[in-house]
Amino acid sequence: MKDTNEMEIIFDSRSENEGFARVAVASFMTQLNPTVEEVADVKTAVSEAVTNAVIHGYENEVKKIHIRCRIRENIFYVEVKDTGRGIENVEEAMRPMFTTRPEQERSGMGFAFMEAFMDQVEVESCPGKGTTVKMRRAVGKGREIWTTQSL
Amino acid sequence: MKYQVQENCLTIYLPREVDHHNAEEMKREADAVIDRNHIKYIIFDFEKTDFMDSSGIGVIMGRYKTICLIGGEVWAVHANARIKKILTLSGVTKIMQIYEEEEA
Numbered sequence: 001m002k003d004t005n006e007m008e009i010i011f012d013s014r015s016e017n018e019g020f021a022r023v024a025v026a027s028f029m030t031q032l033n034p035t036v037e038e039v040a041d042v043k044t045a046v047s048e049a050v051t052n053a054v055i056h057g058y059e060n061e062v063k064k065i066h067i068r069c070r071i072r073e074n075i076f077y078v079e080v081k082d083t084g085r086g087i088e089n090v091e092e093a094m095r096p097m098f099t100t101r102p103e104q105e106r107s108g109m110g111f112a113f114m115e116a117f118m119d120q121v122e123v124e125s126c127p128g129k130g131t132t133v134k135m136r137r138a139v140g141k142g143r144e145i146w147t148t149q150s151l
Numbered sequence: 152m153k154y155q156v157q158e159n160c161l162t163i164y165l166p167r168e169v170d171h172h173n174a175e176e177m178k179r180e181a182d183a184v185i186d187r188n189h190i191k192y193i194i195f196d197f198e199k200t201d202f203m204d205s206s207g208i209g210v211i212m213g214r215y216k217t218i219c220l221i222g223g224e225v226w227a228v229h230a231n232a233r234i235k236k237i238l239t240l241s242g243v244t245k246i247m248q249i250y251e252e253e254e255a
Contacts, residue, residue, distance in 0.1 A: 015172035022202075040202070040233055047204040051171040105178065105213035109205035109241050116240055 005031065005071045013058045013065050013082065015051075021067060022046040028069050029076055032139040041117035042076065042137055048110040049080035049133045056100070057084030057131055076137045083130035090123050152180040160192040161185060165200045169207035177210055185214065191223040195247075198229035208241040215246050226250055 007028050011017045022043040029042055046067070053065045063083065070077040087093045093100075094115075099108035114121045118135040125131040153164035161184055166173055184190065193214055197203075215225045227238060228250045238244050 015170075015175075018170050018172050019168060037233075043202065044204050044237070047170055047202075051204065051206060055171065105209045107205045107208040107212055107241065109208055113205050113240070 003071070003073045006069065008066065008068045010064050010066050012062050013054045013060075014062060015054055017065075018047055018050050018054065021050045021065070025067060025069055025078055029071075029139070032071060032074060032076060034076075034139045038137070038139050042078070045114045045117045045121075045135055045137075046078060046080065048113045049135070052110050052133070053080060053082035053084065053131070055106070056087075057082035059085065074139050074141075076139050077134070078137075079132055079134045081130065081132040086127040086129055086131055087123070087125040088127050090125055094123065152177050154181070154184060156184065156188050156190070159188070159190055160194065161188065161190045162194040162196055164196045164198070165203075165207075167199050167201060169200060169203040169210070171204070171206040174206040174210050178213060181210070181214055182217070185217060191218055191221055192226070193218060193223070194226045194228055194250075196228050197231065197234045200234060201231065203234055203237050205241065207237070208243050211243050211247060219246075224248070228252075 009021070009024055011021065025046045026039050026043050029039060050065060054060065066081040068079045068081070092098055094111040096112040097108040099106045111121070111123075114133065114135060118137045120136040122134040123131065124134070155162045161181070163177070163181060195211060211225060218225070225247045227247055230238065230249055235249060238247070238249065
């Protein structure tokens with residue numbers, strides 16, 4: 001199929017890889033010719049999802065985090081998957097300010113940020129098996145495609 | 152962590168990227184400095200910062216919790232449009248003032 005592209009990365013759930021993960025995703029996204037703001041939004045959302053996998057999914061144990069990105073025309077899809085402990089109650093976890101770790105001063109804003117910066121966020125989780133966060137973002141919404149015009 | 156203490160005021164010069172990875176260390180260092188110097192006011196200087204996620208919000212909220220007990224305040228300076236968006240969206244602007252510079 002035309003106008004599609006995919007990439008996958010697998011990396012250790014170390015906190016120093018959080019920066020790597022969001023930069024790798026941002027760099028793959030650049031082929032959509034996004035605005036600076038669109039890139040920043042996706043980077044923030046990816047950072048939140050990866051941080052969740054490190055802290056909550058694996059509880060700071062070092063295991064693997066999978067990221068899968070897909071481009072379909074101007075829609076950017078990104079999935080962040082861990083095979084950690086999973087979430088008992090997804091609805092509760094996604095509530096703004098909800099945190100299971102107030103003693104670590106987590107702001108409880110992780111999912112709220114993902115939802116604010118992406119068009120759609122879906123969470124699939126199974127206790128004991130892991131969590132997958134699927135996010136979608138249209139890039140270049142409402143922007144004129146000037147390249148198709150004769151110059 | 153780069154910081155400066157002037158009397159009871161602590162200025163924290165935030166790094167280029169504030170995420171969970173470097174937030175943890177910043178929290179530890181800041182708490183030690185706050186405790187040692189009887190800090191009442193904290194200025195978060197975002198001059199070098201172009202990326203921050205919700206971990207940064209946790210750093211601000213946590214420090215505010217400590218110093219608000221003694222009537223302290225937290226401030227943000229040199230925040231670019233992106234950082235302001237993150238701060239506003241998180242609601243942390245309810246407890247923190249953003250210092251706007253005058254046009255030079």
